[in-house]
Amino acid sequence: MIIENQQMVTTAVLEELKRAPNARFREIMGALVQHLHAFAREVKLTEEEFQTACAYVNAIGQKTTSTHNEAVLMAGSLGLSSLICLLNNGNKGQTETAANMLGPFWRKNSPRVNNGGSIVHSPTPGPALFVNARVIDSAKKPITDAEVDVWQSSTEGLYDNQDPRLKAMNLRGKFTTDKDGRFGFRSILPAGYPIPIDGPVGELLAAQGRHNMRPAHLHFLIFKPGFKTLISQVYVNGAPYLDSDVQFGVTRALVGDYVRHEGNPPAPDVKGEWYSLDYSFGMEKGEAKLPRAPIE
Ligand SMILES: [Fe+2]
Numbered sequence: 484m485i486i487e488n489q490q491m492v493t494t495a496v497l498e499e500l501k502r503a504p505n506a507r508f509r510e511i512m513g514a515l516v517q518h519l520h521a522f523a524r525e526v527k528l529t530e531e532e533f534q535t536a537c538a539y540v541n542a543i544g545q546k547t548t549s550t551h552n553e554a555v556l557m558a559g560s561l562g563l564s565s566l567i568c569l570l571n572n573g574n575k576g577q578t579e580t581a582a583n584m585l586g587p588f589w590r591k592n593s594p595r596v597n598n599g600g601s602i603v604h605s606p607t608p609g610p611a612l613f614v615n616a617r618v619i620d621s622a623k624k625p626i627t628d629a630e631v632d633v634w635q636s637s638t639e640g641l642y643d644n645q646d647p648r649l650k651a652m653n654l655r656g657k658f659t660t661d662k663d664g665r666f667g668f669r670s671i672l673p674a675g676y677p678i679p680i681d682g683p684v685g686e687l688l689a690a691q692g693r694h695n696m697r698p699a700h701l702h703f704l705i706f707k708p709g710f711k712t713l714i715s716q717v718y719v720n721g722a723p724y725l726d727s728d729v730q731f732g733v734t735r736a737l738v739g740d741y742v743r744h745e746g747n748p749p750a751p752d753v754k755g756e757w758y759s760l761d762y763s764f765g766m767e768k769g770e771a772k773l774p775r776a777p778i779e
Contacts, residue, residue, distance in 0.1 A: 543683050550644055580736065585714050585774050591773075596656035596657065598658060601670065607654065609674075610755075612670045619765055625662070627660055629706065631660065631706075634656075635701045674699050678730070694724070698728055709771065712770075716732060718732075742760070
């Protein structure tokens with residue numbers, strides 16, 4: 484098609500898209516082109532702004548390495564990750580869900596830990612935390628033999644792959660639910676942490692005058708054939724930044740009741756304050772698939 488005016492560009496691109504044999508590809512790309520072109524018309528994007536935008540997209544890729552995923556951080560900072568999660572869980576966005584974003588720090592091959600064991604694999608300061616969790620189906624029946632990955636930041640707010648002082652795979656563990664659908668472990672209270680701001684995401688936040696903090700949370704990934712893989716985060720009630728998470732991840736269902744105790748600890752080596760968390764994860768029927776690991 485020879486293009487005669489600005490409207491015709493959109494028509495020409497959509498015409499070419501009709502050649503694509505994959506129907507879902509046609510649907511997604513067709514909508515993308517229409518929205519992208521409409522967006523440029525709406526804001527009357529200038530040539531300079533367009534050049535800046537292209538450089539920005541390139542910078543997201545250039546910033547990404549095997550241990551850092553700038554695209555995931557960007558999607559989170561724009562609320563897109565949270566939206567995609569809520570659209571695809573809780574009966575496709577109709578009901579409350581324990582599902583949450585994967586985040587950029589899940590690693591495959593977490594060390595296997597027995598139920599009740601510790602995920603603190605090398606000395607790491609912080610108040611002791613004892614987690615008792617249950618995995619249930621939509622009829623509230625226990626899900627047995629589910630594989631559960633747990634990962635979290637230290638009390639200083641760093642993951643094992645970010646802090647060279649931490650032993651690899653520290654504060655990570657893989658559990659199997661028992662006959663009552665339960666799993667439990669000992670750890671330390673996680674802390675909130677800043678997301679990296681030395682790349683395009685940092686520029687975005689600075690331009691908006693936003694902080695770059697996430698509230699304290701534990702990460703979970705629960706896998707059981709016959710059920711949709713449940714990716715979750717359980718946030719610490721009362722933690723700073725709970726209502727202004729830079730990644731827009733906090734939903735009501737995911738604010739956990741982390742209870743502070745003093746005395747009568749469940750282990751003799753615990754001195755002073757300690758915390759407990761009881762939480763139930765509801766899984767939906769569906770396909771058990773593992774996500775692509777954001778880092779190696
Ligand atoms: Fe996290």
